[in-house]
Amino acid sequence: MTRKLLIFDLDETLVHASPVRLAQAADFICGPYFVYQRPYLHALLMTMQPLYDMAVWSSSSRAYVDAVVAQVFGSEFELKFAWSVEHCVQRVDVRSNGYVYLKDLRKVQGQGYAVEDITILDDSPEKIARQPRNHFRVKPYLGQLDDRELLLVAEELRRRQA
Ligand SMILES: [Mg+2]
Numbered sequence: 001m002t003r004k005l006l007i008f009d010l011d012e013t014l015v016h017a018s019p020v021r022l023a024q025a026a027d028f029i030c031g032p033y034f035v036y037q038r039p040y041l042h043a044l045l046m047t048m049q050p051l052y053d054m055a056v057w058s059s060s061s062r063a064y065v066d067a068v069v070a071q072v073f074g075s076e077f078e079l080k081f082a083w084s085v086e087h088c089v090q091r092v093d094v095r096s097n098g099y100v101y102l103k104d105l106r107k108v109q110g111q112g113y114a115v116e117d118i119t120i121l122d123d124s125p126e127k128i129a130r131q132p133r134n135h136f137r138v139k140p141y142l143g144q145l146d147d148r149e150l151l152l153v154a155e156e157l158r159r160r161q162a
Helices: 041-050 062-072 104-112 151-161
Strands: 005-008 016-017 027-032 033-037 053-057 089-093 098-102 117-123 135-137
Touching: 005 104, 016 062, 027 062, 033 062, 041 151, 104 117, 117 151, 135 151
Parallel strands: 005 053, 005 117, 117 135
Antiparallel strands: 016 033, 027 033, 089 098
């Protein structure tokens, strides 16, 4: 059986980075940001590690991704890759007149995974617009203490691999 790949977005999916301090203590500081890990994050990674190959793909900067990955995954969880904005495709968004950074999953094929074996966990559907069927959408995390989204995610992803 081929291994399936689970790709994690970072911001508002696994962590929330805020330039202002929230009421609760930050889990770590990264540059100008107070970074808050989403509740049940460690439990999610523990549950997923035996079931999926794991990777990170964020549209943030290389330095930010490296810093957050070191804190969240450390040496405990192996990642196949940790990609940043350099691996995204830049497009002008006509509604906002700003840029949107697309994650085109065809880029992952070079890593040895067929597109149908990839799931990407992300709060932003517009970033996965080219492969919407591979997108596992999560509610955005903004530091809520009672957030339970990752518990639900773990349950559903485990069910899919059962
Ligand atoms: Mg995000």
